[in-house]
Amino acid sequence: MNLILLGGPGAGKGTQAKKLIEKYAIPQISTGDILRAAVKAGTEMGRKAKEYMDAGKLVPDEVVIGIIRDRLAQADAKKGFILDGFPRTVPQAEALDKVLGGLSAKIDHVVSIDVDEEALVTRLTGRRTCKNAACGQMFHIKFTPAKKEGICDKCGGELYLRDDDNETTVRSRLATYNQATKPLIDYYTKKGLVRPIAGVGGIDDIYNKIVGILGAGSGCACSCGGGKH
Ligand code: AP5
Numbered sequence: 001m002n003l004i005l006l007g008g009p010g011a012g013k014g015t016q017a018k019k020l021i022e023k024y025a026i027p028q029i030s031t032g033d034i035l036r037a038a039v040k041a042g043t044e045m046g047r048k049a050k051e052y053m054d055a056g057k058l059v060p061d062e063v064v065i066g067i068i069r070d071r072l073a074q075a076d077a078k079k080g081f082i083l084d085g086f087p088r089t090v091p092q093a094e095a096l097d098k099v100l101g102g103l104s105a106k107i108d109h110v111v112s113i114d115v116d117e118e119a120l121v122t123r124l125t126g127r128r129t130c131k132n133a134a135c136g137q138m139f140h141i142k143f144t145p146a147k148k149e150g151i152c153d154k155c156g157g158e159l160y161l162r163d164d165d166n167e168t169t170v171r172s173r174l175a176t177y178n179q180a181t182k183p184l185i186d187y188y189t190k191k192g193l194v195r196p197i198a199g200v201g202g203i204d205d206i207y208n209k210i211v212g213i214l215g216a217g218s219g220c221a222c223s224c225g226g227g228k229h
Pocket residue numbers: 007008009010011012013014015016030031032033035052053054056057058059060061064084085086087088092123124126127128138139140143144164173199200201202203206
């Protein structure tokens with residue numbers, strides 16, 4: 001199964017991706033995570049990307065398209081993948097179609113998670129993320145607090161507030177989403193791929209809805225009926 005999770009900042013893409021990768025045993029590919037790793041490593045790409053990220057703007061298309069091209073070519077992506085935070089512009093979606101065409105692959109579903117904007121601001125300003133990149137589990141100080149404040153339940157790593165999770169940057173990210181990323185709903189609707197999901201309610205309820213839409217029964221969520229991947 002090749003899946004795109006689409007939705008505004010804080011819609012729950014990462015939260016749901018972390019649950020879905022366990023069920024389907026395919027990798028989560030998050031451009032945000034890859035860019036944050038480059039920032040942390042202090043690479044030239046990371047230094048340039050940080051300026052855009054801190055301002056709530058998009059990193060230039062050619063940079064993220066290059067990242068995705070390299071990542072999809074890796075062996076673990078052959079059995080399927082969950083794209084989280086990519087594509088974010090129509091040119092990125094068009095580039096993805098080309099990359100997948102070259103790999104004789106295609107997108108099976110685009111799950112579009114819808115959450116009201118003020119709820120997104122509350123979610124992001126209260127989010128705490130595990131510093132351990134191999135874990136990266138998200139918590140929320142009110143909705144899903146860690147058992148021990150500041151410590152990840154899963155791996156014991158330290159929790160932190162992302163640099164771009166302050167209200168000013170969150171509002172800029174929302175404006176960027178509305179202007180550049182929302183048009184992708186139309187782009188993929190025309191291809192018959194969009195599966196809309198209301199992203200409010202319990203995390204497990206939303207997960208169950210997604211799995212229901214993807215067709216959990218066959219063990220494969222694409223149209224192959226379960227036998228081809
Ligand atoms: P990225 O890291 O992709 O950020 P984002 O899209 O803004 O998404 P988030 O990770 O903030 O939110 P999410 O939807 O994963 O929500 P989560 O599950 O954590 O990108 C960051 C930056 O990198 C961009 O601004 C841009 O600069 C750059 N970038 C990345 N990709 C790019 C690209 N393709 N092109 C150009 N630039 C790119 O949940 C949020 C919170 O809500 C958590 O606390 C969680 O616990 C809580 N929560 C989740 N579900 C629920 C629920 N049902 N009820 C209550 N709380 C919930």
